[in-house]
Amino acid sequence: MAKVAISKLGCALLGLLQQKPSSGYDLRKIFSTTAMTTYSDSPGAIYPALQRLQQQGFIRGSIESGSGMRRRQVFRLTARGTAELRKWIARPVLRADVIRGLDEVMLRFAFSEQAVGPSASVRILQSLQAELTSYIPDLHQQLSAGKATMPTSGRLALESGIKGYDCLLRWTQDALRTYALKKVAPAKDARPKNIVQKDQNLDTKGVESS
Amino acid sequence: MAKVAISKLGCALLGLLQQKPSSGYDLRKIFSTTAMTTYSDSPGAIYPALQRLQQQGFIRGSIESGSGMRRRQVFRLTARGTAELRKWIARPVLRADVIRGLDEVMLRFAFSEQAVGPSASVRILQSLQAELTSYIPDLHQQLSAGKATMPTSGRLALESGIKGYDCLLRWTQDALRTYALKKVAPAKDARPKNIVQKDQNLDTKGVESS
DNA sequence: AAGAGCATGTAAGCTGTTACATGATTAT
DNA sequence: ATAATCATGTAACAGCTTACATGCTCTT
Numbered sequence: 001m002a003k004v005a006i007s008k009l010g011c012a013l014l015g016l017l018q019q020k021p022s023s024g025y026d027l028r029k030i031f032s033t034t035a036m037t038t039y040s041d042s043p044g045a046i047y048p049a050l051q052r053l054q055q056q057g058f059i060r061g062s063i064e065s066g067s068g069m070r071r072r073q074v075f076r077l078t079a080r081g082t083a084e085l086r087k088w089i090a091r092p093v094l095r096a097d098v099i100r101g102l103d104e105v106m107l108r109f110a111f112s113e114q115a116v117g118p119s120a121s122v123r124i125l126q127s128l129q130a131e132l133t134s135y136i137p138d139l140h141q142q143l144s145a146g147k148a149t150m151p152t153s154g155r156l157a158l159e160s161g162i163k164g165y166d167c168l169l170r171w172t173q174d175a176l177r178t179y180a181l182k183k184v185a186p187a188k189d190a191r192p193k194n195i196v197q198k199d200q201n202l203d204t205k206g207v208e209s210s
Numbered sequence: 211m212a213k214v215a216i217s218k219l220g221c222a223l224l225g226l227l228q229q230k231p232s233s234g235y236d237l238r239k240i241f242s243t244t245a246m247t248t249y250s251d252s253p254g255a256i257y258p259a260l261q262r263l264q265q266q267g268f269i270r271g272s273i274e275s276g277s278g279m280r281r282r283q284v285f286r287l288t289a290r291g292t293a294e295l296r297k298w299i300a301r302p303v304l305r306a307d308v309i310r311g312l313d314e315v316m317l318r319f320a321f322s323e324q325a326v327g328p329s330a331s332v333r334i335l336q337s338l339q340a341e342l343t344s345y346i347p348d349l350h351q352q353l354s355a356g357k358a359t360m361p362t363s364g365r366l367a368l369e370s371g372i373k374g375y376d377c378l379l380r381w382t383q384d385a386l387r388t389y390a391l392k393k394v395a396p397a398k399d400a401r402p403k404n405i406v407q408k409d410q411n412l413d414t415k416g417v418e419s420s
Numbered sequence: 421a422a423g424a425g426c427a428t429g430t431a432a433g434c435t436g437t438t439a440c441a442t443g444a445t446t447a448t
Numbered sequence: 449a450t451a452a453t454c455a456t457g458t459a460a461c462a463g464c465t466t467a468c469a470t471g472c473t474c475t476t
Contacts, residue, residue, distance in 0.1 A: 007435060025455050035352055035368055037309050045436055047457060052435095070445060070454055099247050106367050113363035121363045142245055152392070153323035153331045156385045157316050158245055160378065167377035168370065175366045182362070217463060235427050255464055257429055262463095280426055280472060 004056055006084065008104055010049050012039050014077065014085045015111035017059055021076040024050055038103060050075060058084050086116050093127040098135055102168075122179050129172040136165050214266055216294065218314055219259050222249050224287065224295045225321035227269055231286040234260055248313060260285060268294050296326050303337040308345055312378075332389050339382040346375050 006014070016027055024046050031041035040046070053059045058081030061073040077085065089108045097105050105128060112121040139162045147155060216224070226237060234256050241251035250256070263269045268291030271283040287295065299318045307315050315338060322331040349372045357365060 005434095009436080023455075024457090028455095034356075035349060035371060040436065042437065043455090043457070044438070044459090047455095048435085051457095071443090072455060106370060110364045110367035113361040118362075139245060146244075151323045152328075152388065154320045156381075156388065157320035160316060160381045160385075161245060163377055163381055164374055167373055171366075171370045171373055175370075178362065178366065215462095219463085233427075234429090238427095250464065252465065253427090253429070254431090254466070257427095258463085261429095280428095280474095282427060 004084075006053070006056075006058075006088070007049065008101075008107075009039055009045060010053055011085070011088050011104070012036070012107055013046070013049055013053060014058060014081055014088070015107065015115065017075050018077050018082065018085055018111065018115050021074050023072040023074050025072065053081070057081070082115075085111070086120075089116055089120055090123070093124060093131055095131050095135055098128070098131045098165075118179055118183065122176065125172050125176050125179070129169065129176070132165055132169045132172065136162065136169065139165065214294075216263070216266075216268075216298070217259065218311075218317075219249055219255060220263055221295070221298050221314070222246070222317055223256070223259055223263060224268060224291055224298070225317065225325065227285055228287050228292065228295055228321065228325050231284050233282040233284050235282065263291070267291070292325075295321070296330075299326055299330055300333070303334060303341055305341050305345055308338070308341045308375075328389060328392065332386065335382050335386050335389070339379065339386070342375055342379045342382065346372065346379065349375065 013027060016022065016030060022030075024043070027050075028041045028043065028046055030036055031039045031046075050059065050061070054061060054075070057078060059075045060078050061075045063071060063073050065071050089112050091108070093105055105124065109121060109124045109128075112124055139158070143155065143158050143162065146158075150158070223237060226232065226240060232240075234253070237260075238251045238253065238256055240246055241249045241256075260269065260271070264271060264285070267288060269285045270288050271285045273281060273283045275281050299322045301318070303315055315334065319331060319334045319338075322334055349368070353365065353368050353372065356368075360368070
C-alpha cells in the first residue's frame with residue numbers, strides 16, 4: 001500500500017468537496033475570498049493537488065460542458081475519499097498538533113460535523129482541551145524560567161502565545177457547552193431554564209476523562 | 211542584485227545568531243527545547259539554511275576546535291546580516307501578514323528589541339494593532355453572512371479565529387502600555403527626564419560584539 | 421570495549437511558489 | 449474589436465521532511 005499522506009491543502013480540498021462538489025476554480029475562489037485565505041489559492045497548488053487526489057482515488061472529476069458553458073471539471077469525493085476524510089478528522093489531537101498544526105486541527109473541526117457527525121466534533125474538542133490543559137503550564141514554566149534573561153519583546157511574544165492558548169482553551173469549553181446544549185435540550189421550548197448547565201458528555205463513551 | 215529572499219527559518223536563525231553566536235547544533239537544541247518548537251529542528255533544514263545564509267554573506271562561521279573539544283562551527287552575523295535582519299524586522303505589518311504570517315510577525319517582534327531597539331517593537335505593535343482593527347470587522351461580517359448556511363462546527367471554527375484575533379488585539383494594547391511605561395512615559399505627563407535614546411544605533415559598525 | 425550523545429552533513433522526494441501559457445466566453 | 453474574466457494547466461525553482469551517513473568524545 002502506498003503511504004498516501006495527503007497534504008494539508010489536499011485535506012482542505014477533500015473537506016470542501018465533501019460539502020459541495022466543485023471545480024478547481026470554485027475552490028480557488030473559496031480560498032481567495034473567505035476566511036480560508038490561509039490556504040493557497042494559486043492554480044499551481046490547487047490543480048496539481050486535485051490531480052494527486054484523483055490519482056489516489058479520493059476524488060473523481062467529471063467535465064461539464066453544456067451548450068454555451070465554459071468547460072469546467074467538477075470534482076466529487078469517492079467512497080475512498082470520504083473514508084480518508086473521516087480518518088483524518090477522527091485522528092486524536094496530539095501535543096504536536098497543538099504546537100505545530102493548530103490550523104489543521106481547526107480545519108478538521110470545521111469539517112467534522114458535516115463529514116462525520118457532532119460526536120466527532122465533540123471528540124476533537126475534548127482531546128484539544130486535554131492537550132491544551134497539559135501544555136499551557138509548560139509554557140508558563142518556560143516564561144518564568146526565562147524571564148530574567150529574555151528581552152522585553154521576547155517575553156511579551158511568549159506571553160502572547162500563552163494568551164492565545166488560554167483563549168483557545170476557553171473557546172473549547174464554550175464550544176463543548178454549545179454541543180451539550182444542542183443535544184441535551186432538543187425540546188427546549190417546553191422548559192426555558194430547567195435543563196441547562198449540564199456540561200456532561202453526551203453519547204460519547206467517555207473518550208477521555210479528567 | 212539578487213532577490214535574496216530569506217526563508218522564515220533563515221530569519222529565525224538570523225535573529226537567534228544576533229542574540230548569541232551559536233553552532234547549528236545549538237540552534238537545533240533551541241528549536242527542540244524552547245517555545246520555538248514551531249520551527250524545524252531537523253538537521254536537513256538547519257544546516258542547509260546556514261549554508262545559504264553564509265553563501266549570501268549574512269553570517270560567517272568559524273570552526274572552533276580546541277584541544278579535547280568536538281569540532282563545531284560557530285556562526286555570527288556579518289554587518290550585512292545585521293542589516294538584513296533589521297530590514298526584515300522593520301517591515302510594516304500588512305494584512306497579508308496578519309492572515310497568513312502571524313507567527314512571523316511575532317518572531318520579528320520577539321527579536322525587535324535586541325536587534326533594533328524598543329521603538330521598532332512599538333512600531334510593529336502599532337501596525338499590527340491597526341491591521342487587526344481593520345481586519346476583525348471583516349471576519350465578523352463573514353460570520354454573520356454565513357451563519358445561516360454554515361454547520362455549527364464551521365461557525366465555531368470561525369468564531370475561534372475571531373476570538374484569537376480579539377485576544378491578540380488586547381495583547382497588543384497591553385504590550386504598548388508596557389512600552390509606554392518603560393520609555394514613553396515622559397511624554398505623558400510632560401515631565402522631561404534624561405531619556406536614553408537606545409534606539410539610535412542604526413549605523414553600528416561593530417555589530418558582532420562579543 | 422561498547423554505547424550514548426555530540427556535531428555535522430547529504431540525498432531523494434514532495435509540496436508550494438512564482439510565473440507563464442492557453443483558450444473560451446462575456447462585457448464594453 | 450478589445451478587454452476582462454472564466455477555467456485550466458505547466459515548468460522552474462526553492463525549501464522542508466525524512467532518512468541515512470559519518471566521525472568524534474565522553475561515560476560506564
